[in-house]
Amino acid sequence: MNRKEQKLQTRAAIMDAAFSLLSDERSLSSISLREVAREAGIAPTSFYRHFKDMDDLGLTLVDEGGLALRQLMRQARLRIASGGDVIKVSIDTFMEFVFANSNVFRLLLRERSGTSTAFREAVSREIQHFIAELTDYICRHTKLPLERANLQAEAMVKLVFSTGAEAIDLPPAQQKQLSERLIKQLRFIAIGAASFKK
Amino acid sequence: MNRKEQKLQTRAAIMDAAFSLLSDERSLSSISLREVAREAGIAPTSFYRHFKDMDDLGLTLVDEGGLALRQLMRQARLRIASGGDVIKVSIDTFMEFVFANSNVFRLLLRERSGTSTAFREAVSREIQHFIAELTDYICRHTKLPLERANLQAEAMVKLVFSTGAEAIDLPPAQQKQLSERLIKQLRFIAIGAASFKK
């Protein structure tokens, strides 16, 4: 089946092209189908052999991006299992990702509040995954009731994303500082969740 | 000076037009100069008599939107002065704003992670204002050291914005629920900040 193989390769080329066109001043919605095709080295109309339209492509990218990020965070949790502070290791990992794959992170960030309902839902789903995994982790490592663990996880994930968004276009000097602030703030949440009454 | 007056009116018409074109599926960057002109009832080229380009217009809108939101939150704090729970009143006010002026809030949200550095900075500035005002409030109403108050305020504002973003396209039934979750999470932060050691 050499034919299918070739097709997958072109499909990958299209996705790569789209990713590489993303930057701090280009979002998916400002990139045209023709640009992607040009970058991928195919005719504009050939695009349709692989995706229904740009939204279709975008959804695929969001899914892929979210998956990559979550896989990384799972690895981080493994690192923690073999000793180390949960919060610190997680944040370090996260920030590493943000800078190593800033286009992916930007994609998620932008589409989270973007103009396409489908995109927003896709990103929202990704974030829910994060929250679910973190909730699970908290439950297993503390004695908090499920509901409280979930509240804590949600607050943490939102704060982390928010800070990641801010950090992404900052010089490394200030990144570090921001990370440290974030870590303290996450501890606020952890402490508060643990000693919350009523 | 009837001439200047007329001009200001047209300028206002342009800004209104732009605002009214915003929606959950139209962002500033997807709105064309010609569309704005059409909606405002002027010729496309007349637009230039008032703004350098769409970015210029956008910046003005961001400034105006941020100002409106901050003024509202100041009012909320006055309401609190005459009795009432700080967090609850603030969040209720905020959520009211989000739904009454959803286009303004969406504008801020989107441009926060948008493609224009100038926009991002403008929104960032607005958020810093929020944080500064809240920090000040916390300092005056608790015995926390400045730095800790600032950390708390920052975490709170980010969490509130993040939740507002999520709430904006949710049915009222779930809005309420989300607000209640948010309030608990803010208490986590308040408690954590108060009892943070080291």
Place this chain on the structure above:
DNA sequence: TAAATTAGCGCACACTTGTAAGCTGAAAAG
């Protein structure tokens, strides 16, 4: 009153865009 300013308009231009229609050549199926 005469001159200067200017908000708004119409026209025009050069582009870019998404995508429909139909062809080609090679791979896969029979």
Place this chain on the structure above:
DNA sequence: CTTTTCAGCTTACAAGTGTGCGCTAATTTA
């Protein structure tokens, strides 16, 4: 070998874009 399938191409078109240029008519200034 013959037929079918189909990824990718070329061509074409209608629609929309930002903006330069120069005019007009009314207001403001002198």
